[in-house]
Amino acid sequence: MARPLRGARLRAVALTLPLVAFVAVTFIAPLGSMLVRSFYEPHVADALPRTLAALRAWDGSSVPSEDTFRILATELRWLDEQRKLGAVATRVNRLESGMRSTIMDTADALSSAEPGSWREAMIARDPIWEEPSAWLAVRRAGERYTMRHYLNALDLDRDPSGNIVAQSPDRRIYLPLLLRTLGVSLAITIICLILGYPVAYLIANASPARSNLLLLLVLVPFWTSLLVRTTSWIVLLQNQGVVNDLLVAAGVIGEDGRLALVYNMVGTLVAMTQVLLPFMILPLYAVMRSISPTYLRAASSLGATFRQGFVRVYWPQSLPGVAAGSLLVFILSIGYYITPALVGGRTGQLISNMIAYHMQESLNWGLAAALGVILLVTVMSLYLVYNRLVGIERMRLS
Amino acid sequence: MMGNRGEWTVPPRRQKNIFSALLVTTLGVWSAGCGTEGITVVSWGGSYEAAARKAIFEPFTAETGIEVHVESFNGGLAQIRAQVETGNVHWDVVDLEFGDAVKGCDEGLLEVIDIDELPPAPDGTPARDDYFEGTYTDCGGGLVYYSTAYAYNRESFPGERPSTLEDFFDLAKFPGRRGMRRVPLVNLEMALMADGVPTEEVYAVLDTPDGVDRAFRKLDTIKSEVVWWEAGAQPPQMLADQEVAMSTAYNGRIFNAQILEGQPFTIVWDGQVLDYGQTAIVAGTPRLEAARQFLIFASRVDSIAAIGRYIAYSPTRRSGMSLIGTHAETGVDMRPHMPSAPENLTRALRNDPVWWTNHAEELTERFSAWLAR
Structure with a gap:
């Protein structure tokens, strides 16, 4: 008896292997490499080993010795010949704007020179080499393991003596954006719940024919491409769009009082709510369908009004669906990216749009990774709190 | 999902059929991938890409027989970096914003090409003197000015x-x-x-x-x-x-x-x-020879100036300025529409x-x- 069972179990495990492999390759490996990237930056450390060794003995406030200048110049020259200097210069530039062309120009100017004093030659080329800030930038860019990206992602910075200080107010961006993302996600979850609950109730309690039709009305948009739905909202909501035209035609607003409904937070809220609504309705519907109508009838036969019956009998039984739907919508909206990018305009951007920017445009993958890790940790801790409050075992999808 | 296990068993003969069907499909896709001769050139989509297609890509194929597959992107170096770092280069030539070309060239993401290898002006002026100042890098020459x-x-x-x-x-x-x-x-x-x-x-x-x-x-x-x-x-x-x-x-x-x-x-x-753009070759492309041929073709004054017959972008080479003529489809005089027209340059940065x-x-x-x- 035991043996065939074990065989079946092995077969079952074997059947999950492709999925396990798939998850490992497409999810766990990238996640791991992202984690590593957020604190490990070997480029500059590998490119300028001798300069960094020489800078270890430097006091951080005077002009470094002639020796240090010579070592840096030699390493810059070698990197320039190998065409590896650009990547190094870009990284130093992130710590001190302007260092990119300083480094490129210096390497260029020294390419065939054999000056008596490297120090004078380099300072003559660019006086910034006389400033400790330039050397500090090189030294800090050379840290192999760094908290820099995390500091940056939390709107913090280091002052020249290495203390952690708040970023200047006009450059603070990531924390406000993270808070905004959480706020928007919460708002969308609540709106979805308010809109979705009655719909799910209606579908669950309608006659089979009607409930199928209603369900279809929920599913057809769900099956429609995300991009199509988002761009349709642009058509509907824009200044000269359908909604504004109707309002003007109905005399609710004047021709110059057209409402700004898209390319702002309103656009993000409306479009994301519509996109995510099925993720609320479907779990709610699945749970509600399993609530027998006899309970409500029993409540009313015992003298409860509909309100009392709903609050004390129906709502508690539908809670697992509410919990599942809310969690689904909240987590999906935290990572949302395409919809805010298209309809969010200036004020409707979320943290994922910044991550995408650093992945695709600034190529600061370390910062993108740190932002991603912070987002992941935030979501996981919220999930733990949620689990504590609601209890994941109470959550049901059907 | 609790149905009896027999439902999931596929009869052996059909298994074989499925296997061969998969094999044929895979081979088909693979050979389609390998069969494509020619190079992949990446441009910006829309009316500008349409102009480059008529002005450069099609004449290049007509002259050399090398086919040009066009892909579109929105600028930036991220995709090029990903391809170079993974060693899986499938873009050959990219039309970049000049700042990105400078950066990509410095970082070794683009192939180096000597400016003297680029074709001289029709009157024999070498390319390095024919390009407007600062419009070429170690990785190629500029294409057109846009504003x-x-x-x-x-x-x-x-x-x-x-x-x-x-x-x-x-x-x-x-x-x-x-x-x-x-x-x-x-x-x-x-x-x-x-x-x-x-x-x-x-x-x-x-x-x-x-x-x-x-x-x-x-x-x-x-x-x-x-x-x-x-x-x-x-x-x-x-x-x-x-x-x-x-x-x-x-x-x-x-x-x-x-x-x-x-x-x-x-x-x-x-x-x-x-501002101006530059065409450059992605470092490590397996089709380097064809890509170089393309880059040199695209750097000809005729090619650069031909773009200006379809869209109002002017050449980055001095000798191209006299080649600005009329719009190829409507016959409109292009000169006043060019960012380089003197009357448009009264205050220009x-x-x-x-x-x-x-x-x-x-x-x-x-x-x-x-x-x-």
Whole structure:
């Protein structure tokens, strides 16, 4: 008896292997490499080993010795010949704007020179080499393991003596954006719940024919491409769009009082709510369908009004669906990216749009990774709190 | 899912059929991948790509027999870096913004090509003297100048019409929404020019923290009315819909809307910001020889000037200037529509790509923070 069972179990495990492999390759490996990237930056450390060794003995406030200048110049020259200097210069530039062309120009100017004093030659080329800030930038860019990206992602910075200080107010961006993302996600979850609950109730309690039709009305948009739905909202909501035209035609607003409904937070809220609504309705519907109508009838036969019956009998039984739907919508909206990018305009951007920017445009993958890790940790801790409050075992999808 | 296990058993013979079907499909896809001769050139989509196709890609295939597969992108080095770092290069030649070309060339993402290998001007002037100053890198030569200037829809202004860059920033005189590209590039420069900074001092002022503050303060004055665009095709659309009263835009896209679609748009050249692109070869491409042939073909004065017969972008080579003629389809004289036309250059700024490679990251961060407030 035991043996065939074990065989079946092995077969079952074997059947999950492709999925396990798939998850490992497409999810766990990238996640791991992202984690590593957020604190490990070997480029500059590998490119300028001798300069960094020489800078270890430097006091951080005077002009470094002639020796240090010579070592840096030699390493810059070698990197320039190998065409590896650009990547190094870009990284130093992130710590001190302007260092990119300083480094490129210096390497260029020294390419065939054999000056008596490297120090004078380099300072003559660019006086910034006389400033400790330039050397500090090189030294800090050379840290192999760094908290820099995390500091940056939390709107913090280091002052020249290495203390952690708040970023200047006009450059603070990531924390406000993270808070905004959480706020928007919460708002969308609540709106979805308010809109979705009655719909799910209606579908669950309608006659089979009607409930199928209603369900279809929920599913057809769900099956429609995300991009199509988002761009349709642009058509509907824009200044000269359908909604504004109707309002003007109905005399609710004047021709110059057209409402700004898209390319702002309103656009993000409306479009994301519509996109995510099925993720609320479907779990709610699945749970509600399993609530027998006899309970409500029993409540009313015992003298409860509909309100009392709903609050004390129906709502508690539908809670697992509410919990599942809310969690689904909240987590999906935290990572949302395409919809805010298209309809969010200036004020409707979320943290994922910044991550995408650093992945695709600034190529600061370390910062993108740190932002991603912070987002992941935030979501996981919220999930733990949620689990504590609601209890994941109470959550049901059907 | 609790059904009996027999449901999932596939009869052996059918298993074999499925296997061979899979095999055939896989082989088919694989051989289709291998069978493509020619090179992949990456451009910008829309009317500009259509122009490059007719001006360069098709004549190149006709001359060499090497097929050109065109892909589109939105600029940047991220995809190129990914391909070079993973050693899986499937793009061969890319049409880059000049700043990205400088950066990519410095970082070894692009193949080095000696400027003397590029074809000389028809009169024999070597390429290094024929290119306008600063329009080539170690990885290839520039292609065309394009301009970001602002344009308006004449129907939005039945009375007095804007004519200077200052008017773009003057909400009292010309009320209405403004379209601007959602990047600090060009916007900061225009803000300073409109605030009275002479063109030759713009980058010197921007180089100081006070100058950056000043630019942002100027942008603050119109911030509430700005609609931000990202793709080059958006401004003509927004102007046509009168979603905005005026918008900064790539001059070629406005030109095409004017000439091919008959839109009532006017470009205000005052305070235009000139920029240029460069074609370059992705480092490590397995089709290096064909890619080099293409790059050299595309650097010919005829090729560069031919783009200007389809879209209002002017050559980066001196000898190309005399080749500016008429639009290939409508016969319109291209000269007055070019960013390089003398009457359009009364107040024009040339973008400093090297300055931007130094400051793009810092300013984009600040710009994003400013936008979000």
